[in-house]
Amino acid sequence: MTDERERWNEKYSGVDFSLPADPIPELERxxxxxxDGRALDVATGTGRNAxxxxxxxxxxxxxxxxxxxxxxARRRADEHGVDVNWMRADLAAFDWSVGEYDVITVSFFAALEHLPAIKEALAPDGVLIYEHHLRSSDPLEIGPSNERHRYRSNDLLRACLDLTILSYEERRRPVAGGVAAVATLVARNSSGGTQSYPKLTARKRPPSQE
Incomplete structure (x- = not known):
């Protein structure tokens, strides 16, 4: 077992470590x-987005x-009657497919070094939805204690400027029972000066995954 796997197994086994039960708010919205089609949830954790x-x-x-x-995550999928292909893998050694996924989500995982491969895995017009903790001068209750595991302002935005940015926001918001500073990006694998920007409409959400 790798040191990274041991570290994350220990973290997920801890009683004080918790993740939101609901998906990324922008994914739901x-x-x-x-x-439609295929989706990839990177660093899925207990499977909230998947x-x-x-x-x-x-x-x-x-x-x-x-x-x-x-x-x-598997237990939660069984409880809710959904099928997910769960893959245990280290991203550093993962065999990324090119142009494979219509939607990719990343939640609270510092993966800037993997972003080139993640973006290549997007199908044409595929959408990346990514949220992560930010460095902040405000007191925060949620997120990594080490600043190097947080993004600086606009780090995530700058790393995705080769995609069409549909939405980018940095703000404090409730996360897993506390307050966190979060950057949220929505970007599409498309190019050109003329783009389509679908209107956001209300849609009945799938059953709760709690």
Whole structure:
């Protein structure tokens, strides 16, 4: 077992470590505008985004390095009657497919070094939805204690400027029972000076994944 796997297994086994049960808010908000098809949830943890996407009808692959997290994710999938292809893998050694996924989600995982491969895995017009903790001068209750595991302002935005940015926001918001500073990006794998920007409309969400 790798040191990274041991570290994450220990973290997920801890009683003080918790993740939100609901998906990325922008994923839920924009579900009706996203392309159908295949989805990939990177660093899925206990499966909050993967379960939501599977319930919405996507063919979902979900990657994580932690056996403990994936065991919980599988149990939650069984409880909610959805199918997800759970994959235990270290992103550094993962065999990324090119142009494979219509939706890719990343939640609270510092993966800037993997972003070139993640972006290449997007199908034409595929959408990346990514949220991560920010460095902040404000007191925060949630997120990494080490600043190097947080992004600086606009780090995530700058790393995705080769995509069409549909939405980017930095703000404090409630996360897992506390307050966090979070950057959220929604970007599409498209290019050109003329783009389509679907109107956001209300859509009935899939059943709760709690």
């Amino acid at each position: 924009r579900l009706s505008t996203l392309p 379960l939501f996407l599977a319930a919405a009808g996507y063919d979902v692959d979900a990657i994580d390095i932690s056996d403990v997290a994936l065991e919980t």
